[in-house]
Amino acid sequence: MYLLILALPLLGSLITGFGGRWLGRYGAAILATTCVLLSTFLAILIFYEVGLSGTTCYISLAPWIESGTFHISWGFLFDSLTSVMLIVITVVSSLVHLYSIKYMENDPHCPRFMSYLEVFTFFMLVLVTSDNLIQMFLGWEGVGLASFLLINFWYTRLAANQSAIKALVVNRIGDFGLSLGILVIFYIFHSVEYMTIFSIVPFFTDYYLVFMGFSIHGLTLAGIFLFIGAVGKSAQLGLHTWLPDAMEGPTPVSALIHAATMVTAGVFLMVRFSPLLEYSPVTLFTLVVFGSLTAFFAAMTGVFQNDLKRVIAYSTCSQLGYMIFSCGISCYNVSMFHLTNHAFFKALLFLSAGSVIHAVSDEQDMRRMGSLIKFLPLTYSLMLVGSLALAGFPFLAGFYSKDFILELTHISLYPNLNYGAFSCWLGSMSVFFTSFYSFRLIYLTFMNNTNSNRVIVNSIHESSFLMSLPLIILGIGSIFVGYLTRDFFIGLGTNFWGSSIFILPQHSNFVEAEWLPVVTKWLPFYLSTLGILLASFINLTPSFFSFVLKFPRTLSFFSFLVNKKWYFDILYNRFLVYPSMYFGYSVSFKNLDRGFIELLGPYGLAKLMPLWSSSLSKLQTGQLTHYIFFTILGLCLLLVLVLFFYSPLFSFSSSLLGLFLILPFFV
Amino acid sequence: MLNQINCISISSLLFLISILGIFLNQKNILVMLMSLEMMFLAVSFNLIFSSIYLDDIVGQVFSLLILTVAAAESSIGLAILVVYYRIRGTITVELMSLTKG
Numbered sequence: 029m030y031l032l033i034l035a036l037p038l039l040g041s042l043i044t045g046f047g048g049r050w051l052g053r054y055g056a057a058i059l060a061t062t063c064v065l066l067s068t069f070l071a072i073l074i075f076y077e078v079g080l081s082g083t084t085c086y087i088s089l090a091p092w093i094e095s096g097t098f099h100i101s102w103g104f105l106f107d108s109l110t111s112v113m114l115i116v117i118t119v120v121s122s123l124v125h126l127y128s129i130k131y132m133e134n135d136p137h138c139p140r141f142m143s144y145l146e147v148f149t150f151f152m153l154v155l156v157t158s159d160n161l162i163q164m165f166l167g168w169e170g171v172g173l174a175s176f177l178l179i180n181f182w183y184t185r186l187a188a189n190q191s192a193i194k195a196l197v198v199n200r201i202g203d204f205g206l207s208l209g210i211l212v213i214f215y216i217f218h219s220v221e222y223m224t225i226f227s228i229v230p231f232f233t234d235y236y237l238v239f240m241g242f243s244i245h246g247l248t249l250a251g252i253f254l255f256i257g258a259v260g261k262s263a264q265l266g267l268h269t270w271l272p273d274a275m276e277g278p279t280p281v282s283a284l285i286h287a288a289t290m291v292t293a294g295v296f297l298m299v300r301f302s303p304l305l306e307y308s309p310v311t312l313f314t315l316v317v318f319g320s321l322t323a324f325f326a327a328m329t330g331v332f333q334n335d336l337k338r339v340i341a342y343s344t345c346s347q348l349g350y351m352i353f354s355c356g357i358s359c360y361n362v363s364m365f366h367l368t369n370h371a372f373f374k375a376l377l378f379l380s381a382g383s384v385i386h387a388v389s390d391e392q393d394m395r396r397m398g399s400l401i402k403f404l405p406l407t408y409s410l411m412l413v414g415s416l417a418l419a420g421f422p423f424l425a426g427f428y429s430k431d432f433i434l435e436l437t438h439i440s441l442y443p444n445l446n447y448g449a450f451s452c453w454l455g456s457m458s459v460f461f462t463s464f465y466s467f468r469l470i471y472l473t474f475m476n477n478t479n480s481n482r483v484i485v486n487s488i489h490e491s492s493f494l495m496s497l498p499l500i501i502l503g504i505g506s507i508f509v510g511y512l513t514r515d516f517f518i519g520l521g522t523n524f525w526g527s528s529i530f531i532l533p534q535h536s537n538f539v540e541a542e543w544l545p546v547v548t549k550w551l552p553f554y555l556s557t558l559g560i561l562l563a564s565f566i567n568l569t570p571s572f573f574s575f576v577l578k579f580p581r582t583l584s585f586f587s588f589l590v591n592k593k594w595y596f597d598i599l600y601n602r603f604l605v606y607p608s609m610y611f612g613y614s615v616s617f618k619n620l621d622r623g624f625i626e627l628l629g630p631y632g633l634a635k636l637m638p639l640w641s642s643s644l645s646k647l648q649t650g651q652l653t654h655y656i657f658f659t660i661l662g663l664c665l666l667l668v669l670v671l672f673f674y675s676p677l678f679s680f681s682s683s684l685l686g687l688f689l690i691l692p693f694f695v
Numbered sequence: 696m697l698n699q700i701n702c703i704s705i706s707s708l709l710f711l712i713s714i715l716g717i718f719l720n721q722k723n724i725l726v727m728l729m730s731l732e733m734m735f736l737a738v739s740f741n742l743i744f745s746s747i748y749l750d751d752i753v754g755q756v757f758s759l760l761i762l763t764v765a766a767a768e769s770s771i772g773l774a775i776l777v778v779y780y781r782i783r784g785t786i787t788v789e790l791m792s793l794t795k796g
Contacts, residue, residue, distance in 0.1 A: 650792030652727075653718040660714060 030087055030106055033070040033114065034153050036063045037121075041146035048139020054129075056139035060146050061125040067153075068118040071111075079111040080516075082526060086159065093162070097218050103159035105222065109528035112364055112517075113156040113296055116371045119505075120288035121149040123498035127379055128280040130494040131386060135278075141181060145284065148174035152289050156296060161210045161220040164297075168206065168261070171290045172199045178285060179277040191273035198270040202260015202294075209253030212237075213304075216246045226303040226530070233307045247304060251311030254301055255318075262294025262348045265322040269597055271345050275337040279382030282337055287344050287374035292367050295351040299360045303530040312356045319353025320451035322346065325594070327458035330465040332591040336381050336394050339469050343418060344374055346458055347430075353451045354433045357440050358535035361525055365510075365517035366429035373417035373425055373506035379499050380411040383491045384473060389484050394469065398478040403488040406496055408474045410503040415470055417506040419463035419556045425510035431552045432518060432541070434459065438548045439537045459552045463559030471567035702744040709737035724779075724786045728772050735765040 040063030044056040051059060077083055089102035106114075125145060132138050151170025158164040173196075180192035210220060216232060217225050235246040258264065263271035274286050285291070298305065298315065305311050323346045330342035347370050354363040385392055387404055401408045417424040420431050437452035478485060490496070516524040520538065589595070626632065647658070716730030739758040746754025780786050 648795060650795040652788055652791060653721060656718040660718075 029070055029073060030085055030104060031089075033067045033074065033118070034104070034150065034157065036067045036070075037146045037150040037153065039063065041143045041150055044139050044146060045143030048143065051139060053133075053138040056142050057125075057129040060142035061122065061129065063146065064118060064122040064125050064149060067149075068122045071114040071118040074106060075111045075115050078106050079108045079524065082108075082523070084108075084526065084528075088159075098214070098220075100160055100162045100220060102163065103221070104157045105159035106157060107528040108525050109296075109299060109364065110156050112368060113292075114153065116292070116368055117149060117152050117156065117289050120371050120375045121145070121152075121284060123375065123501060124280045124284040124379070127283075127382070127495055127498040128278070130492050131280055131382060132278065137181070141178075141278070144174060144177045144181065145280070148178065148285065148290070152293070155293055159222055161213065161222075165203075165206065165210060168257070168293060169203060171285075171293060172196060172203065172261075175199070175274070175285050175290055178281040179274050181277055181281065185276070188276040191270075191276040195270040195274045198267050199260045202257045202267055205253050205256025205260065206258075206297075209250055209257060212246070212250045212253055216250060222300070229303050229307060245308065245310070248308040248310045251301070251305050251308045252314060254297060254304075255311060255314060258294030258297050258352070259318065260294070261297075262291050262352065263322075263345050264294070264318050264349065264352060265325055266318070268322060268326065268345050269593075269600060272333075272338050272341045272593070275335070275341050279337065279378060279385060282341070283375045283378035283382065286341060287378050288371035291344060291348055292351075292371065295348065295355065295363060295367055298352065298355040299364055299529060302355075302358075302360045305355070306358065306530055306532045306535060312358065315356030316353045316451050317356075319349045319351070319356055320454040321349070323349030323353065323458045324454035324461075325349075327461035327465070329590055329593050331461055331468070332587050333465075334393055334395055334591070336385065336392050336397075336469065336473065337378070339394070339465055340374070340377050340381055343377075343462065343465065344370075346462060347374070347418075349458075350430060350433055350455065353455070354436070357436055357451065358531050359433065359436050359538075360529045360531065361522075362429065362433055362436060362518050364529075365513070366433060368513065368517070369417070369425035369429045369506070369510045372502055372509050373414045376410060376414040376499060376502035376506050377418065379495075379502065380407050380414060383407045383495055383499065384411075386491055386495070387488050388480060389487060391480065391484065394472040396480050397473045398476040398480070399474070400478075400488065401474040403485075404474075404490050406490055407499070408470075410499045411474070412470060413503045413506055415466035417510075419466050419560065420459065420552055421556070422553065423511065425506045425508075428510035428514045429518075430459070431549075434552045435541045435544055435549060436537065438544055438551075439540045456551060456555055460555040460559045463556035464563050467560045467563035468567065471563060476567060699748065702748075703741070706737045706741040706744065709740065710734060713737060721789050722787055724776060724788050724791075727788065728769060728776070731772070732765060732769060735761055735768075739765075 040060045044051065044060045048056045074085075078085055085106040087104040087106075089104065091099075091101045093100045125142070128141065128145065132141050135141065148171060151167045151174055153167070155164055155167025155171060158167060176192050176196040179195055180188050182188050213225060214220050215237075216235060217228060219225060229247070232246060236243040237246050237249060238244075260267045271286055271291065275282055277285075305315070326342045326345035326349060330339050330346065333339045333342060347366070351363045351366050351370070354360075354366065384397070384400060384404065384407055387400070387407070388397060391397065413424070417426040420426040434452070434455050437455050440449075440452070516522050518538070520542065592598070648655075713730040713733040713736075716733065717727055720726045720730070739761050742754040742758045742761070746752060746758075776786060783790075
């Protein structure tokens, strides 16, 4: 059962990938979906057995690499953390599979699409189930590869190619950090297996690496490198630019990869390495700073985006920021809880957006939609559920996780935990922005008067049952999953996590969160309601909105700046990408490879030899006297050399040497 | 006086002069041949002096041998010179530059 959950998606992927031609469109789709549904079923069983019954399962399959002390085996570790991730991955993946049967119905490459989705699921499962860093890295790179293939699915589109390459390269920067982290961990602990590392971490709290005279805290270095990996994969500030561009892929891909699973791999890594991060306050501080900055930045950028999917992508980025800084304030279980809930409502939002885009003939600009509430009531209601859950409306999924994260940041305002104020302020502000852009999206898409043309309006239709069913399931999930799973994720004194998450006792502050002042507990709700009200006010009275945007120039400049994503891409291109590409072309290619090395190597020699030989042959002028001169000169040289090297009394021959040197001149 | 220094310096001076005569001469190939003869002379003179000085006959034998070789060589050289003159009509060394590198 435990290995079957991995084997099924791989098998399905291989069969649909290589045999798609014979299976046909529906055959491939049904096979792929069946495989993932079966592994969902297995995941639920595993969740029951591992998560609820508390029986951690460890499978050591076969040795992989053995070299001295470096020992890796194919091992699979199923603890409660893994079981939660398995549920998230397989449920979202199978619903996305179901959804894309209908969504990709008219696409000529449906089996390929299904195969890619399946292989993505497989690699994601490898990532979460592995018991060592190397196997985890296999899954990590595998999901990067699968994301490249899926973003690039419509490979004839230039934009899809560009954004796929961007996603892969930007991810690779993070992967470099992660591989450095693996190396550092192996250097410190002489092992890459989780069990070994986590059990001996407490003995290495005072371990310092000495590098060029600097002594660096070993655990901090490892933690920072791992975090760089998470920055790339989870689209934190700095390497976040790939995520909004990854919306070039089909919408189910965005739902699967960029909402629910792949981007959560970074958070999963942080949670998995909680025993290591806990001993490194600097890393935790970095997590808090980057996470809260990402949450705030992405939430603010989402406000002025006009692309339906891009708004949701920035919202994903923002929520990932929440998860990361929640890890930073040592609340790993809350982070996992938010990850689970977020997977449900973000997949719901993305798939609903796909449904909307499908309905209005692949139009993604929100400004050209409007009044879809009459045409798509089901999609509207589900999207409303998703948006409310995202905004943290009481008793929906987001309320239980997101508001609890914010409450915990209030706790860390207390002096025993430092640097929480930063995340508290930024997190609270991004709550406001989150609800604002969610409801701006709702208003622009569903409520306001329509801006699309008549032909499109006439062809709007609710999507079929096969597309609605995953939406409905995810809608139910986003309503209930937070309430149902709250107690064993973050309940007081829950032992659900067992030993998979480690929190230092002095960092643990769940009890305090229960006795916060009521006002601070209500604060996120107030802020999100304010955001909803503001969005309603602006959209219900459009004249006011245009007045506000047009009147002060600074404000319009600001909105322009935010709409252009704070010029991150342009700055990166101008100051990093173009200079490095220029360096690569001009310096390393033209000057070094084709220049200097070629001059020393074949090209220069081939050029020099004829030159030398022709100048040597020019010495033979045909004049007898010259020949004689050279003969005598050569004779003199020979004599000099003989005297120089064979004379036992070298000191005496120096005068002779002088004689022979003078002789040619005399001649 | 037939002392060592004089004889060696005379012969080597003769040798040097003949070398200079070979390649400072640009005009006439006859001068070149004569310089060559002088070179043989210098070498023979040196050999004869050495044979007397060392009281050994071999040097004089060699100088006799060189005498014959030099005679044969000069006769062949002059023959080539005559043939060359017949063809080219000139014996200037400067103009003998048909074979170049």
